Amino acid sequence: MSFDRLISKILDMKNPTVVGLDPKLDYVPVHIKDKAFEKYGQTLKGAAEAVFEFNKGIIDRIYDIVPAIKPQAAYYEMYGWNGVETLTRTIAYAKEKGMFVITDGKRNDIGATMEAYAAAHLGEVKVGDQIIAPFDADALTVNGYLGTDGIDPLLKICKERDRGIFVLVKTSNKSSGELQDRKIDDTPIYAAMGDMCEKWGEDQRGMYGYSSVGAVVGATYPEQLTELRKRLPHTMFLVPGYGAQGGGAKGIAGAFDDKGLGAIVNSSRAVMCAYTKEDNCAPEDYAEAARREVIRMRDDITAYTALK
């Protein structure tokens, strides 16, 4: 019913970062693909198996130093239901290793349907007499365009099952301003959405002051990051756009509070593809390269924050 579990892990590891697992098949080293294709053919099942092995390799080499992973649903749906099975297995494996899992699905719908998404990703469903947690992530990204009754079903499950959500506030992409920066009276839409996050989370605050309702705020807009940190004192930030998308550690510093908390910074491609950027790194060593990159990222980001 807050982000305390996540924040505790961040404090333990002195590492406010999360690794995005957005595994296009192109990123997966050939030896892993060959093995999966040999077993299952060049099929969606073969692709999904390759992606799982790739993810597992990375998780095995980062779980002791990185608090969380963020699998992006799109890259699993891309391989059909087999890909979605791999998402399920990836979540379970990372949790087994003690990691906090944020499913990046940006889900949104009206109340009754949002209940189904909430049950799917963070909650439980009833099948006959059985109670089953289908995906069982710790947190989910969501889109608040539909307003409060699209968020309420999530708040209920956050409370009951100690889960969290991150609502899109200011996204990291180039055209995010087309709608998000436009003004309602004098307030940009992204700030109005941020204010709703504070309100949605107001009775679910934890020991570090942050509620179970976080916000997605892109690293590519440092000024807005700093402005929103002040405006939304109880809202934990998930910050995409570091690294591959161009957001630098110095610009991200404004996302953190004076204890170095209040934000978790994501990197996906730079970690998954680290082996392709290093000189002389064999594809077989992709997970070692990923580990080197997460250490570099951690040190880069914490250099500008109070988390010591």
Place this chain on the structure above:
Amino acid sequence: MSFDRLISKILDMKNPTVVGLDPKLDYVPVHIKDKAFEKYGQTLKGAAEAVFEFNKGIIDRIYDIVPAIKPQAAYYEMYGWNGVETLTRTIAYAKEKGMFVITDGKRNDIGATMEAYAAAHLGEVKVGDQIIAPFDADALTVNGYLGTDGIDPLLKICKERDRGIFVLVKTSNKSSGELQDRKIDDTPIYAAMGDMCEKWGEDQRGMYGYSSVGAVVGATYPEQLTELRKRLPHTMFLVPGYGAQGGGAKGIAGAFDDKGLGAIVNSSRAVMCAYTKEDNCAPEDYAEAARREVIRMRDDITAYTALK
């Protein structure tokens, strides 16, 4: 590269409606559940199998009089990856029967990731030397909060593969106004989002004047429906909220142009659960009851439009 395929079917059948397949297990008659549980146990697989049989029964009794189905992704994800397999099978089965399939996923993300969603739901992916269409729906609902670069990857696939999208403009839920009705200068946000739809679709218009970029506009707001029909002359509307959510046929009339085209009205629960509302309908006859309800709905709605 337009909604011509859908509109042709609407004209052929003189029926501007779509059946939402949002199958909670509670809606599925006991005899179907018992059979599935006997074979697969009270598991997600058992639930998913029951849902598929239920869907198949409805499709078999409506495909000759209803142009389209709209499976809602949330209700499939609710049964984990097994449920997503049922979504895949449902889409394939409905297409085999000649129906137009709109996946209601309200997907949204930044450009690179939206490419993955677009490939997953409307396009194709490459696995080794193979090209595979993972879900292969005809259209997808999306959320435009991220702006143009979250929509562009979809437009490309709409053009290449003759597919369509419906962007959330004014949703049918109670709190949709919290954000969507707020004003940028004098323009409500929903109208600004509608204007973006017109722009996104401007070079993909078909023979009936409508582009491949449609809009979701709820039946529960008749005034805004009428206003938007005038404002967005090339934007096809997907209209949820008829029936169970309270939108009546008279109020929906404003969604249609003077030929009775330009909109398709969805009903989910009222069709799926028709057998529970009729006097003396055996659960075994749920598909017959669904057929009676879609005929009633068609006649109710076309009574107020020019489609004869």
